[in-house]
Amino acid sequence: MPFGRDQPTGLTGPVKAANVNVRMIPGRQSTQDFAWILTQMETAAKSSGADVALAVAREDDDFHPGALVACGYRVDRVSRSWRLELGDRSAELRLARSNARDAMAQIGIEIRSLDDTAHESIWRELYGLAAETLPDIPSTFSEAIPPFEDWLARMHEPGVFVDRIWTAWRDDSLVAYTYLVYPAVGDVSTAYTATRKQFRGLGIARAVKLESIGQAIELGKHSITTNNDLENAAILHINSTLGYQSLPGLVTYVKSLAS
Numbered sequence: 001m002p003f004g005r006d007q008p009t010g011l012t013g014p015v016k017a018a019n020v021n022v023r024m025i026p027g028r029q030s031t032q033d034f035a036w037i038l039t040q041m042e043t044a045a046k047s048s049g050a051d052v053a054l055a056v057a058r059e060d061d062d063f064h065p066g067a068l069v070a071c072g073y074r075v076d077r078v079s080r081s082w083r084l085e086l087g088d089r090s091a092e093l094r095l096a097r098s099n100a101r102d103a104m105a106q107i108g109i110e111i112r113s114l115d116d117t118a119h120e121s122i123w124r125e126l127y128g129l130a131a132e133t134l135p136d137i138p139s140t141f142s143e144a145i146p147p148f149e150d151w152l153a154r155m156h157e158p159g160v161f162v163d164r165i166w167t168a169w170r171d172d173s174l175v176a177y178t179y180l181v182y183p184a185v186g187d188v189s190t191a192y193t194a195t196r197k198q199f200r201g202l203g204i205a206r207a208v209k210l211e212s213i214g215q216a217i218e219l220g221k222h223s224i225t226t227n228n229d230l231e232n233a234a235i236l237h238i239n240s241t242l243g244y245q246s247l248p249g250l251v252t253y254v255k256s257l258a259s
């Protein structure tokens, strides 16, 4: 039940938000059991200092959304889930990658993946860009920026491969990066994509995404999934133009733990 998100507006002072997700097995769903477990989690969250509880459900789920509303939750945010099928479109996507490489070269942007010898200074650059851009993701309760060591540990978790982190550089400055997570089982998914503010709108995010997509094709993957807040117009537009097909989205519910 991690928490550590702050909401800078609307309430006096930062709001601590706790994630309290309960999943009932299909066919054995009980609103009473759901409510009981959730109450235990809310109590624990509150005693740990949380002000609000957040829970997530798929918009096409026929149990959890109603069960959350019955427990006093309201919709906070809606995001779109997407899948990009690679098989049929691999030639088209590789051509788009090649065109994007040329376009980037013309504006002085070099794209490359990291390698196993990545020095700490490179990780520090990546961390700096993550810290600068995470607050730009539309959200009600913005993610707290993790300390460098915690962030670095996440970048070395299973499923994250250094040579699958794609970066864009102008001279010696990092301007964008993206990476996919390759779990041992299940879908390859986008973990994060970011472009430094003064370099946005130049096609750099699309170009680095195309590199990671091309690499996934070459690694024999069949599809990539991703999930984006409905207010994140730029990334929704990029995904749509890359041919991602939308799936039922994720709805985040919120409940105040005050009183």
Ligand SMILES: CC(C)(COP(=O)(O)OP(=O)(O)OC[C@H]1O[C@@H](n2cnc3c(N)ncnc32)[C@H](O)[C@@H]1OP(=O)(O)O)[C@@H](O)C(=O)NCCC(=O)NCCS
Residues within 6 Å of the ligand: 133, 134, 136, 137, 138, 176, 191, 192, 193, 194, 195, 196, 199, 200, 201, 202, 203, 204, 205, 206, 207, 228, 232, 233, 234, 235, 237, 238, 241
């Ligand atoms: C999302 C983000 C990575 C985009 O980076 P970028 O380098 O500017 O993206 P690109 O230039 O490749 O493409 C942006 C596209 O979105 C379009 N766009 C930008 N703002 C838009 C808006 N408000 N509505 C619709 N389209 C928009 C641009 O016109 C461009 O499309 P085009 O090339 O077809 O004209 C960048 O805004 C960012 O770092 N945001 C913060 C982190 C984040 O939200 N990451 C995504 C979630 S993981």
